[in-house]
Amino acid sequence: MNALTSKLLGGKQGLIGLVILSAIIFIALPLGLDLFRLGLVGKYLTYAFVAVSLVLLWGYGGILSLGQGIFFGLGGYCMAMFLKLEASDPVSTKIQTTPGIPDFMDWNQLTEIPWFWVPFQSLTLTILAVLIVPALFAYIIGYAMFKRRVGGVYFAIITQAIALILTILIVGQQGFTGGVNGITDLKTMLGWDIRDDSSKYILYYVNGLLLIGTILVCRYIITSKFGMLLLAMRDKEERVRFSGYDVSNFKIFIFCVAALISAIGGAMFTLQVGFMSPSFIGIVPSIEMVIFAAVGGRMSLIGAIYGALLVNFGRTMFSETYPELWLFLMGGLFIAVVMFFPNGLAGLYEKYAKKYRLAERMQKIFSSGKPAKADAEATPTKTTGAKA
């Protein structure tokens, strides 16, 4: 292996973690679950994008954003706007007063598509928008705040307020955004039915591949010099600044990268689930996404994915059988992770893998495909992610 690939794969241990994750996502889950459950997993894996972005931002950068739902939502809405315009062709909307515009616009007495919907008639522009709009928004927020050295809890509170503002705005402007129901009844993408069984499988696999790709990119970032600086900034910001680095630019960059990753997750969510609504943007989803990353281990990219899967599986299981219990459990999870397992599952794995030398044994019995709990490359750095 040359230097770059070894960096991306994270050495032998990282490679094992990645292979096991891929085996679970691409082979075990599709074989073991029916299409309905697999669809749920696909949905959880779109949240995993956000969890991974938070590992980068919060675990490595020490920046806690309580507004990652904003970017997830923006990405999702961009995609949903395109699909909605395609679903609202003049033939299928001919009973409306103005055929050819989305149904909720018609209900709100709009007679033409608003200007900011126009670019979403083209798929190319839509994909560009998914990639650019959230990152640009993150740049504006990041520039305004990091340049003035706003960080820590202030940043968390303000991003939370922005998530609230965006939710109220989307709910309030029903004619332009679909209101509280969001954008629903999405059917086809360039004539390709996204709702039938085969396309559900295809979208699931595309989603999985994008996720693995994201992990590789994140690993590249973390192992680069920039990644080192990120860690240094998290632990001793002043010292990095005095060494002559412009700390705020690094922070803005990592915030934009995290926004971009979340937006990809949002767009994949819309494609797989078939709608987008403000309930994925606000305060509650944004902070829940933090707990996915925290459960998986805030320093572990692969751990974050397991975290997202486990917490959501737990939610589905409990809210089916004991809906009352779920909030207790979720609340308890927040408290327990923070108090007792600040490094999450990855931290536990690190601790016990060292004890029983699991990694070495696993290399021997690797062919039997025993599942690992978490990413082996997670550095056992003391988590001082919190900084005022």
Next chain:
Amino acid sequence: MFGYSMAEIGNIFVMQGFSGLSLFSVLLLMALGLAIIFGQMGVINMAHGEFMALGAYTTVLFSQLAVAFDLVNYYFVFAIIAAFIVAFVIGYLVEFGLIRHLYKRPLDTLLATWGLSLVMQQIFRSTFGAKEVSAELPAWLLGSFKPTEDIDIPINGVFVMGLAVVVTVGVLLFMFRSNWGLRVRATVQNRVMAGAVGINTKKVDRVTFALGCGIAGVAGAAFTTIASTGPTTGSLYIVDSFMVVVFGGAASVLGTIASAFGIAQAQSILQFFLTSSMGKVATLMTIVVILMMKPEGLFAAKLRK
């Protein structure tokens, strides 16, 4: 202007301004507790709204008792005191069990208290049901008075405002005129030095946190006079109250008062001329933009860092 005559505009301003004052009172009571906890101790308490709900539910329970024993006209004062005590005690326990382990990790405190807020919401839901409940108000809190023909001012609003003023004065006196306040301020300014001169800083932390929670309980008691209480009532106010504290300058009590007033008035008056949601968006947006330009808030303590 908007098709109203000048006199009507005047009346609208007075009446919306007054409904803004009710909002101001609740926000102020919420934010005072937060200003003490966040401004003085640097702890983010995301469960602060749930402490307010705790106070509100205590008041509701008292009102049910009062109805049973036919004491509706007198219970309210005791309910306020009880709301304070209940929230104070729970806050004390929370500090002991949770917060004190996390002082060095403010972001983690934020997550842990969020978890606490979920648990508390579910406890409310399991105990009192998902439906909103309201307190039986004493007769002297009902009705309104009319200084002129077109202006209509509800008495409960006046009462809540009076309560907010009393609590604010009490907090100011406590912080700046009492020995406890002196110790709190000393601990905030220099923890090590305060410890060296014999202040039990751990105890100060615990009492300060509990006091903030207790004030949230009073806010809850006040809240029952203007609206009904549900399990998620507290969470609706939490972002607003944080905005009030941050906007006012975290360490300044006067700043908190001023920004609670500004935010409540802006929201209330804007909501009349725009839609309710756009009024809120416009207010919050303005705050966020101002905070981006002036992150330390309006009334920042002048400190050399």
